[in-house]
Amino acid sequence: MSAALIDEVLEEYGALTRAAIQPYLRPGQPAKHLHTPMADYPGRGGKMMRPAILMAAASAFGASAADAAELAASLELLHNALLIHDDIEDGSEVRRGAPAMHQTLGLELAINTGDALALTSLRPLTDALPRFGPSIANALTAEMHRMARETAEGQAMELGWRRDRTTALAPEDYLVMVMKKTCWLATIYPCRAGAILAWRQAPPPAAFVNFGFFFGAAFQIYDDILNIEADDRYGKEIGGDIAEGKRTLMLIDLFHRLDDAKRGRLMNLLAAPRAEQDKQDLIWATRKMKELGSLDRARTAARGLVGAACHEFEIAFADAPESRDKAFLRALAPWTLARAA
């Protein structure tokens, strides 16, 4: 039932957001090297979870869907801009089933396209602001700046760990990184921006932060787990995240549970260029995550976060009357568990 509701709301709000994005991605010149690529990632699909959360939060508190759609379009454009740059930073080859943009367009043009898309993301916001009035305009732009800053800081943390080959990390370090890199853009900002539209003023500083953090972190941890377990299930190349050196919760746990010799082997694996990584080392690291219980511990932690997210949801949305939108938002955290099952 919840899964059906989530699919329905994602589809509906996703369609509204795509329609709101369309006017900002019109053909122009230079087409081949800018305007066509700008429409590339937004046209590849995606679940549209971020804009759906924003629109559902706005509607749950009584704002109009039309106003929320413009904000959702702005958020989705920014998200796609960041994806272009993230794919470059991560050295990714595939995005949503097709080659990553820099693989076909080259680094320089992909970076430029990402820049243009990021700046274009301001346009739906500025187009809507005169209608909202100065108070809401100030609150929204301040909120967007906070979100952008947090996201960049989180990305810097993760890239910095990989660059500096950092291994002495605590689970809390991972949670801070995920809160910044993932949660502010994916869950916290959408809830807060939706509330601003409805309340006509900035929400209290802590509003929706706990719910967005616990839900977003649980989602990311399950994503990381699937990245390891799906290897066995689908027989694909072993250890994608490990090969990329991503400091997941499981990897952090594994660092602390290996003896010195084995920890040295793991560190050498992470430090090696991908082309020089031994596939047997990747298989060994994946197996160790399972043998030493790192995967199970991460799953347990994520389950706890889902429970905390459910608790925090009732606090954050206590003032919203029961509605389809509220039911959708309430179902998101448990949906994370079902998705990982």
Added chain:
Amino acid sequence: MITPEDTPPHVGADLDQQSSAPMGVAPDDGRMTLEELARVLPIRNIWGLFKAYRGEAPSTAGLAALGLDQFNAAANAQRADPGADPMAAAPPLAPAWKPAPLPDDADEATRAAYAVANQQFQAGEAVAKELAQTAAMARAQDVPTLLNRLLETYSDLGSVFVQLVGAAMAQAQSAPQAGATPAAPASAPQTSSAISVEITASSPVSARALLYAPLGAAPAALPMTRIGGDGVLPAPVVNVGPVIHITIPQDAAPGEYHGIILADEGGAPAGTATVTIASPA
């Protein structure tokens, strides 16, 4: 960054197509890596544009004339000192969590997450205060005043050319007066909503212009008179363009002068021009 939405449920499906390695350690895998910059001392002000930076502390003489010496020099001085850590004053991003493995139970993991949330909330408050201080500093600098100082400084050099874009009131363009005969588009004179001001002066001056109606093909201007005094400046010359040329006589009395810009010679007023002549220091 792999984010929740963009990784499909069958996450491993495209893993075999992904290629990544720790940044900065894989120069031979065909991907671009970041090199250290040869010059680590930034050129942060306009004076540095015209000479090679050789490591000396940047001169702030020009900035002082603009009242900006305190504003920029502090940041530059910090960067000019090779021993200074530019991040020394920055607050830590997060407390140094003690490296540790994951706890075995969900309660402990949730407690850790709440600790992170609380810590991040406090950090967010600190950032908000920091940003508020930045905004207050910007307000204290009073941007219009700085721009005036900039204009005054440059006018010391002899002449100044400033482009001001004054948006003519939309209503004046689109809403005809009652009883007025609408002009045929084909015969309507060319109008403009932008204006440039060129000033020739031997003393510090500032200028501004405001258009509230479209200009015609041959705009004109009336002599400028001083508020609270009897001073009169020659009528500014308005060229088609339109550009307003204002020449400030050497013996002009300090004060603020206003003049009317006409849409056409003998036509209706279309805007105002204002020149402020500073008192001698």
